Amino acid sequence: MPTARRNDNLLSAWIQRAGIGYTPGTMNVNDVIESMEQWAPASLAYSWDKIGLATGSPDQKITKVITALTITRDAFNAAKRAKAQMILSHHPLIWDPITTLRSDNPLSKLFLDIAQSGIACYSAHTNLDVAQNGVNHVLADRLGLTNKQALFKVPQARQSKLVVFVPESHFIRVREAVFVAGAGGIRDYTECSFSSLGHGTFLPHENAKPFAGRIGKLNEEPEIRFETLLPSEHTPKILHALREAHPYEEPAFDIIPLEMDNPVYSLGLRGELARPVSLDTFAKRVKQKLDISHVRVTGKGTAKVKHIAVMGGAGGDSADNIPDGVDVFVTGDVKYHKALDAADAGLNIIDAGHHGTEKWIVPAMADYLKQILGGLKVATYMEPDPFRVL
Structure with missing residues (x-):
């Protein structure tokens, strides 16, 4: 069976360029979350979904994770037997709003026991349904x-175009930064962009700290107009990388919504x-x-x-x-x-069946984590179908 990211060129490029590498004992819950959200970004989840970290802390140190379809009592017991500090599930732990946490209610008792155990619980649900190499890709491949x-189509995965103006001296640096952050992907291609030469002008005022030019004097700077695709799920990270790499105090850039869906997601x-x-x-x-x-x-x-x-x-x-x-x-x-x-x-x-069409994402999640987080121990819990046929 193909693993979760074997054919995911966008993700493979990100891993290679970001230089990810961990050693045992250095990882925390947030490392797993960030890795999962490279595969299944949280922004791809539907608005009604309850994905994310339900228990535990992002800073919690971990050495072992167990993957599961649903965080049931049996899955929780399996996590304890495996000495896992984190459960990564497809179905969210908490679905309906909680009004009480009583120990005489089986479901709320489970929530209490998980919280008291210190085991972190994170879910990737509809975002993993629509992700490339996610639930439906695993099903189709089988x-x-x-x-x-x-x-x-996935309306929450609409793309935009990023247009940024960069002095020639920093063009490569800015381009590299936004690519590493996730910009410029088109299906099986990465680092797709267009650039053209031009001149930008600006007049710095009294409190400005211009990279070039002088206060009170109009400055004309040779600049490159750089254009690339901006996926909605990575926009905050890309804009942060842009600002960090750009030499200007106030980088000039445009975000232009496009009437096109991201073909990667479905x-x-x-x-x-x-x-x-x-x-x-x-x-x-x-x-x-x-x-x-x-x-x-x-x-x-x-x-x-x-x-x-x-x-x-x-x-x-x-x-x-x-x-x-x-x-x-x-x-x-x-x-x-x-x-x-x-x-x-x-x-x-x-x-x-619900169970039958989704259960194979559980080993796929485990395979993915083993590849991207090499120092992490990963176990799986394959829950049985709750129905029996007589």
Whole structure:
């Protein structure tokens, strides 16, 4: 199975250029958070989501992390047995607002026990759903899909263009800084930009501290106009890097919103099988590749299918919006009437369950952390499906 970042050129470039390296005993919770947010930036989460650090401190020292789908009592016990100081989960620990923390309530008792244990809990949920090489990429790869494309756009991943004016003497320094911070990526390309020569003017007043020129005198400076793509999820970091590298007291730059989505991110994916197969044959493949006990299928078993859409977790409500040309929609938590509507529309559905379509992100998260944080010990807890089939 491909690991979480093996084909992620943008992330690979960031790792190489940032020179990340840790030794055992030097890491803290925030190092794991920053690493995860290079893969699945927090800004990609939907506004209703409850991602992030739920317990613990960013400064807490750690030597071992355990990955899990959900922070259940069993997952917590597994973390204690593994002597992990942090749980990295897909599903958030706290979902509904807490009104009481009573020890006679099983859920709030779990929260209390986790807090008292000192174990930090961090979740990457919808941001990991839409991330490149995230939940849906892992699902699509397990099912053998090729020619993967975005299924639904991610509005919170809109891009802008950064235009900054830099004196020639500092152009390379500024360009390098914004690239390292995450600017300039287009699909499988990094460090994409355009530059042109020009002249900038400014008149420093009494309290100014100009890099060039004199107080009260109009200064004309040879400058380079530098343009590059600014992904929304990295904007604060990129602008901070820009200001740190730019020699001017007040750098001149523009942020221009673009009417285009970032093609790297998608809610769900669509792809193809190598050759058409019957619906029932593919359904059996889904069951085998996801290592689950059963699937629920709508449509005629003999129908030939090739074009597949996938959405891990609770994707049933998206069935109404699946684009034309898709033969099968693989997801979980499909409601009865949604299945009827899909059948009327001629869309076949394979409901492989919420658990079945998401559980393989757990080892993928572990693989990712092992690669990016080499000094960190990483364990996994594979929770069982809460349902049994009799």
